[in-house]
Amino acid sequence: MQKTKHRICMVSDFFYPNTGGVESHIYQLSLCLLKKEHKVIIITHAYGNRKGIRYLTNGLKVYYIPVWVVYNQCTLPTLFTTFPLVRDILLREKISIVHGHSAFSALAHEAMLHAKTMGLKTVFTDHSLFGFADASAIITNKLLQMSLSISNHVICVSHTGKENTALRANVRPDVISVIPNAVDTVIFRPDLNKLVQSTITVVVISRLVYRKGIDLLAGVIPVICSRYSNVNFLIGGDGPKRIVLEEVRERYQLQERVILLGSVKHENVRDVLIKGDIFLNASLTEAFCMAILEAACCGLQVVSTSVGGVPEVLPPNLVWLTEPTIEGLITGLEQAMHDRTCNKVVPPDTAHKMLSKMYQWNDVARRVEKVYSLIMEEPVDSLSCRLKKFWMQGYISGGFFMLLQTIEHLLFLFFSWKVPENVIDKAVDFS
Numbered sequence: 488m489q490k491t492k493h494r495i496c497m498v499s500d501f502f503y504p505n506t507g508g509v510e511s512h513i514y515q516l517s518l519c520l521l522k523k524e525h526k527v528i529i530i531t532h533a534y535g536n537r538k539g540i541r542y543l544t545n546g547l548k549v550y551y552i553p554v555w556v557v558y559n560q561c562t563l564p565t566l567f568t569t570f571p572l573v574r575d576i577l578l579r580e581k582i583s584i585v586h587g588h589s590a591f592s593a594l595a596h597e598a599m600l601h602a603k604t605m606g607l608k609t610v611f612t613d614h615s616l617f618g619f620a621d622a623s624a625i626i627t628n629k630l631l632q633m634s635l636s637i638s639n640h641v642i643c644v645s646h647t648g649k650e651n652t653a654l655r656a657n658v659r660p661d662v663i664s665v666i667p668n669a670v671d672t673v674i675f676r677p678d679l680n681k682l683v684q685s686t687i688t689v690v691v692i693s694r695l696v697y698r699k700g701i702d703l704l705a706g707v708i709p710v711i712c713s714r715y716s717n718v719n720f721l722i723g724g725d726g727p728k729r730i731v732l733e734e735v736r737e738r739y740q741l742q743e744r745v746i747l748l749g750s751v752k753h754e755n756v757r758d759v760l761i762k763g764d765i766f767l768n769a770s771l772t773e774a775f776c777m778a779i780l781e782a783a784c785c786g787l788q789v790v791s792t793s794v795g796g797v798p799e800v801l802p803p804n805l806v807w808l809t810e811p812t813i814e815g816l817i818t819g820l821e822q823a824m825h826d827r828t829c830n831k832v833v834p835p836d837t838a839h840k841m842l843s844k845m846y847q848w849n850d851v852a853r854r855v856e857k858v859y860s861l862i863m864e865e866p867v868d869s870l871s872c873r874l875k876k877f878w879m880q881g882y883i884s885g886g887f888f889m890l891l892q893t894i895e896h897l898l899f900l901f902f903s904w905k906v907p908e909n910v911i912d913k914a915v916d917f918s
Contacts, residue, residue: 493859494526494581498598499588500561502531502549506753507694508777509589509614512644512668514543519852521545526916528580530573532562532594550576554594564593566600566891570898571906573601578911584859586610587634590617590627596634603637603873604892604899608862611635612642612666613652616772616795628655633888636876639862642666642855644775645796651774657880666854667799670780672843674754677786677835678761686717687824690763690787692756692778693770695726700769700792705731706813707769709739711820718824719744723751723759760785765823771811773797779806784842786835788827790819802841804833870896 497517501509517527522545533551541549552572555563577585585602587595590613599609617628635641635656641663643649649663689711693699704722711718722732722745729747736745751759760766766782768791775796779789783805791797792815793808800806807826809819826832833841868876870892877888 491860491863492525493520493856493863494583495520495859496528496530496577496580496582496585496598496602497588498530498585498592498595500532500556500592500594501589502529503543503753504534504537505560506750508668508775511753511777512612512614513588514547515669515671515848516852516855517547518545519848520855521547523852523856525856526580526582528576528582530576530594530598532556532560548580552576559591561591562594564597566597567895567898569594569597570601570895571902573598574605574899574902575906575911577602577605577607578908580914582607583863584608584610586612588612589614590631591615596630599634599638600892600895603868604895606867608865609638610640610642610858610862611638612644613648614644614774616648616651616774617655629884632656632658632880633877633884636880637868637873639865640664640858642858644668645799647796647799648774651795664854664858666851666858667846668775668777668780669846669848669851670777670784670842671848672784672839672846675757675760675781675784677784677839679836681761686719687715687765687827688719688721688763689765689767689820690721690723690760690782691767691769692723692751692759692782693768695724695728695732697728698771699726699728700771700811701726701728701731703769703771703792703811703813703816704767705735707767707816707820708732708735708741708745710813710817712739712741712744715824719746721746721748721759721763723748723756725750756781757785760787763787764827765790765820767816767820768792768797769811769816770794770797776800780842780846784839786838788823788832790816790823792816805838805841 497513503510520527529549532554538551557563587599602609635658643652643665644667646665649665653660695701760782766787766789768779773795779791783789783801789806792811794811807819807823809815874889878885
């Protein structure tokens, strides 16, 4: 029986040249799906001079569309203004599945709504954990609830993430699949020729923002440096919390022992990791945390806060889990250094081989393929069906989204009359 070839559009505000776990996930998954002979394109917003259509490795086609970025690479939610362009792209590329990524991405949610209006299937991958109490979380969760109420399927990167998404977005657990991230073990490999040194380098590679625990890191650095004269810190990444680390470095005169590299390109992450001995992750919340997986693949000892889906990522003998406090991180680092001195750690080559078998992008792509094939068998939701699903989410918010969906449907009818599908030039497939 011939395997069905899908035509997929990945959509997110977060993609290269921006760096991060979501960007890496979309890129690696897309390449694997291309190797399986599926059609894959990506829609994201323009980054500076990077606008229009670009081709990446293996012919991966990316549409950098002109939309207004308002904060931290997130676009302004406009809904209707993106509809004509997104519709044109989806018809031009003959897309059958729209796959949105990240709850923070307004563009992903808009494209999924446009796709449902056009009768296409949608999948959403949630890469983050959210709270339930603060105002921003309440608003985000409600918007996510509306978006996912009409989505065909949801993917989470950890079981903790699945529970979180099911609760905050009111999604049935049976339509949520857990498919973890993976790592390119060909790139992230240990330096087996590295010489044993008396100094210990603690590496941190992270966005320097509050939820990554940078305030905790700022409390850990001076204590560890005062207790251990042979410990240095190598910190890669940028963000609003960088000033906190710079102040700590100046106050305690640690300029030679705390190196701030600034933003690190993904292709250079391995070169930074192999300079270190211990990787420190101080995150306050994580759905998966690809950084600790990449570090472990490079043979580093991993000390991490035990938050969110982090305990699911690495085997117990490859990670030292701590409480998300300054005292907890200090204790974890000291325990890791003690075990290192006593040679109670897994050798780098053994850790790499172990993780190479556990995490493979081809396996992730195979499981995502099954989700695509599953949703393609589902019937197309009619307008009345979508309106009913919105109404079930609450009288006020549900009624508001019913109004938006009605307007969107009227716009779809107008665009279908004004610019019929048969006048849109179809893209040439080079497979």
